[in-house]
Every structure is written in C-alpha cells, then in structure tokens.
Amino acid sequence: MTTSQPNIFLSEVVSGELIPPEKLGYFRGRLSNRFHEIVLDLFDELERAGKITRAALARRIGKAPEQVTRWLGAPGNWTLDTVSDLFLGMGYEPALAATDLAQQALTEIVDVSFDELPYETNPSIVPAPGLVSVDPAQSQAGGYYLDLFRGATLPAQSAAMYNFLFFESAQWPASLNVVASNTYFRYLAASGALPADDQESEEETNEWVPFDVIGAESLLGDKNYLHKHKLQGLLQ
Amino acid sequence: MDEGRLFLLSPAISLVVRPMFVSQEIKDLVLGPWNDPEWAIRCGLLRADLDRFITGARIPVAARPYQARSAYIAQLDQPRDEAWEIRSRDPEPSIRVFGRFAMTNWFVALTWSKRADLEGPDSREWRDAIETCKAEWRKLFPTYDPKTGDNVHDYISAKYFLV
Numbered sequence: 001m002t003t004s005q006p007n008i009f010l011s012e013v014v015s016g017e018l019i020p021p022e023k024l025g026y027f028r029g030r031l032s033n034r035f036h037e038i039v040l041d042l043f044d045e046l047e048r049a050g051k052i053t054r055a056a057l058a059r060r061i062g063k064a065p066e067q068v069t070r071w072l073g074a075p076g077n078w079t080l081d082t083v084s085d086l087f088l089g090m091g092y093e094p095a096l097a098a099t100d101l102a103q104q105a106l107t108e109i110v111d112v113s114f115d116e117l118p119y120e121t122n123p124s125i126v127p128a129p130g131l132v133s134v135d136p137a138q139s140q141a142g143g144y145y146l147d148l149f150r151g152a153t154l155p156a157q158s159a160a161m162y163n164f165l166f167f168e169s170a171q172w173p174a175s176l177n178v179v180a181s182n183t184y185f186r187y188l189a190a191s192g193a194l195p196a197d198d199q200e201s202e203e204e205t206n207e208w209v210p211f212d213v214i215g216a217e218s219l220l221g222d223k224n225y226l227h228k229h230k231l232q233g234l235l236q
Numbered sequence: 237m238d239e240g241r242l243f244l245l246s247p248a249i250s251l252v253v254r255p256m257f258v259s260q261e262i263k264d265l266v267l268g269p270w271n272d273p274e275w276a277i278r279c280g281l282l283r284a285d286l287d288r289f290i291t292g293a294r295i296p297v298a299a300r301p302y303q304a305r306s307a308y309i310a311q312l313d314q315p316r317d318e319a320w321e322i323r324s325r326d327p328e329p330s331i332r333v334f335g336r337f338a339m340t341n342w343f344v345a346l347t348w349s350k351r352a353d354l355e356g357p358d359s360r361e362w363r364d365a366i367e368t369c370k371a372e373w374r375k376l377f378p379t380y381d382p383k384t385g386d387n388v389h390d391y392i393s394a395k396y397f398l399v
Contacts, residue, residue: 009248021273025280026248032326033288040294040397073296073306073399076326 014102036075038094039086043072046090061089242344242376245290248283253292254341254392259372262333262345282331285324289343294395297388304399311391312366313357318382319366320391325351334369336382337391344382346372 012019046052058068063085071082087093243263245256258266266283270276288295288308298310312319312334322345324331330351335344347369354361373382385391388398 021276022268022270022280022283025277026284027280028277029281029284030249030287033284033293037288037293040296044294044397069304069399070306072397073304074308074323074325076306 010101032075032078035078035083035094039083040072042087042090042092052090057086057089061085245286245345247287247290249287254289254343256286256290256343256345257338258345259347259376261347261372265348278327278329278331281327282324282333286322286333286345289322292395294397295392296399297392297396299388299398307399309392312362317366317370318384319369323351332365334365336369336373337385338377338380339383340391340393342383344373344376346376 013023054068055065058065071086242257245258265279268276270279295308298304298307309320309322312321318336320335322333332349332351333345334347338344349365354365383391388396
C-alpha cells in the first residue's frame with residue numbers, strides 16, 4: 001500500500017504562487033550539488049574498480065591534477081562545460097530528465113511486506129534504534145519520537161521501503177519527527193537487532209503499544225506499534 | 237530539544253540519513269525569516285549544502301585539518317578540539333558552519349561565520365570561532381563530550397570522499 005503526505009517545503013513551487021527567494025536559492029544549490037554528487041559517485045566507483053585516477057582524469061581533459069582535485073572537492077566554480085568535461089573524461093555523459101515537483105511534493109510511503117525486506121542480502125544497513133527524547137505532554141497521547149539511525153546510515157530508498165514517515169512538526173518547527181511502522185520493527189527483530197524478547201509473536205501481539213507523533217494518526221492508522229517492553233527499556 | 241535550544245534539521249526534500257542538530261543561531265540562519273532577498277537566496281543555498289550531509293550524499297572530506305580547501309567538511313586544527321566546519325562557498329559570501337559530532341554520522345551545528353571575517357588559519361578570529369563553538373557545545377551538553385576519532389571513518393561511516 002502506498003500513502004502520501006504533502007511536502008510543505010514545495011507548497012509555493014507547486015501551487016503557482018510567487019516562489020520565495022530562499023527556495024530559488026535552495027534549488028540552485030541543489031542542482032549544483034546533485035551534479036557534483038553524481039560525478040563523485042561515478043569517480044569513486046571507477047577509482048575503486050581501478051579504472052581511473054585523478055591524474056588520468058586530469059590528463060584526459062587537459063587539466064592540472066590539482067584542478068581536478070579542486071573540482072572533486074566542491075562544485076563551486078563548475079560550469080556546464082566542467083560537468084561535460086568531467087563526465088567525458090570518465091567515459092560517460094549524464095542522463096538528464098525533468099522531475100514534476102507536484103508529484104515529488106507527495107512523499108510516497110511504501111508499505112512492503114516483511115518477506116520483501118532485503119535484510120538477508122544487506123545486513124549492514126540495520127540501524128540500532130534508540131530514543132532521542134520523549135515529550136511528556138505528547139507521551140500522554142502516545143507521542144514519542146525516535147532515533148532510528150544511531151550508529152548507522154540508512155539509504156533513503158531503504159528508509160522509504162521500511163515505511164518510515166518523516167514530517168515537520170507544527171509544534172517544533174524545523175524539527176523532524178520520525179515514525180516507524182511495525183514493519184520496521186519486525187525487520188529489526190528478524191535481523192537480530194532487537195533482543196529476542198522484543199520480537200513479535202502471536203502471543204505478544206497485545207504487547208505492542210501504538211505510538212504516533214503529532215498529526216500522524218490519520219496517515220498511519222493502526223499500522224504503527226512499538227513493543228511495550230522495548231519502550232520501557234528505552235525509557236529507563 | 238525539549239528546551240527549544242536544539243533542533244533536528246529536516247531536509248527540504250528526501251529523508252534523513254545523517255541527522256544534523258542545529259542551534260537556534262543556525263536555525264535562524266537556515267530557516268529565516270530574512271529581510272534581504274539576496275541573503276534569503278544565499279541561505280537557501282546554504283540549506284541545500286547542509287542537506288548534502290543530512291540526506292547521506294557523498295561528501296568530500298578534508299583528510300587533514302586545514303587541508304583541501306575545496307572539501308565540503310573539515311576538522312579544524314587542533315584535532316583535540318573536535319571542532320569541524322561545513323563549508324558553503326558559493327556564491328559569496330562564503331559561509332562556514334561550525335559544529336561537533338555527537339556520534340558517528342550525527343553532527344551538531346552550533347555557530348557560523350562569513351569566511352571573509354575569519355582571516356587566515358592562524359588568526360585570532362579562527363581561534364575565537366573554535367572556542368565559541370566549544371563553548372556553545374558545553375552550554376548544550378555540559379556533561380557530554382563530542383565524538384572523538386582517529387580518522388574520518390570514525391565520524392562519517394560511509395559515502396565520503398577524501399580530498
């Protein structure tokens with residue numbers, strides 16, 4: 001099942017209103033950074049495979065190695081010609097496509113089945129959960145926000161697969177709340193990241209307590225649970 | 237966070253991979269409001285730069301303090317200060333965001349300066365910037381030391397590029 005929530009940051013962009021200057025600036029920086037990231041990712045991949053070096057890339061495009069090092073460090077003075085030269089020097093050209101931000105403005109939350117999770121093939125992406133903080137007022141309503149990333153990185157695509165929901169809190173502007181589904185906790189349990197007594201079983205189903213974060217109820221329904229024992233452990 | 241002195245910065249687009257907490261000072265810089273449209277554009281660009289860290293993009297890291305001026309993030313000298321800068325260079329004015337790692341992949345952005353105000357690496361302004369960063373950390377985390385490490389991997393676990 002896929003559900004969506006609006007991305008507040010893109011509201012003026014997709015509504016046809018005047019786009020505020022900070023958002024013009026954001027997307028200028030984002031485009032430059034994305035080109036840089038693609039070049040870096042490609043260079044890193046080819047370098048690891050022994051297919052290119054900084055010196056070789058510099059030689060191929062007629063630049064000094066120091067210049068290439070600077071370009072790989074930051075996209076500051078890149079032009080489209082720079083982008084073309086760097087890709088070509090590695091034997092590539094970038095694939096370009098336009099993205100409809102009106103579609104992007106709806107963040108897809110993909111609910112995948114337990115069996116689809118790739119925990120067996122890539123156990124290194126398992127993050128260890130922990131608790132960042134509990135707001136007493138919200139805890140009355142079961143509101144907890146969790147640190148799901150302590151000690152590990154989690155690719156964005158995987159985060160979407162594990163049915164995380166990210167949203168900005170009206171109560172705490174600019175803060176981020178994270179909600180994880182029971183899919184995620186089952187995933188953690190199956191991958192050994194949770195103690196055995198935190199793992200879900202038929203008998204323990206009623207031990208899972210629902211949790212939600214401000215404004216998330218309607219989006220999440222009854223899908224989100226946190227094991228009571230685990231919660232107690234986190235609160236200690 | 238509950239006291240409103242530290243904020244978890246949400247990426248404008250995409251998801252959090254490396255959490256970044258910011259002080260009120262950085263929050264105001266990144267999220268405004270701003271009186272000057274040109275400064276608003278500049279701060280929008282800064283937010284895009286900070287999102288590189290948050291969304292887990294590959295980031296260029298200086299292998300040694302004050303080296304690799306083109307790197308995105310660098311540890312400042314002396315390493316024992318555990319002070320780092322994120323560099324948002326373009327367009328002018330170039331901005332430096334100072335902070336410390338709370339743990340691997342967790343960055344706490346505390347203070348900022350325009351690069352032009354900092355003079356050279358040995359300047360009093362740089363030293364003051366580092367000391368201010370450390371002082372702000374102690375205000376927020378009086379009993380919690382920043383992450384220490386011997387190499388970049390101790391601070392950023394994946395997707396970095398040494399320059």
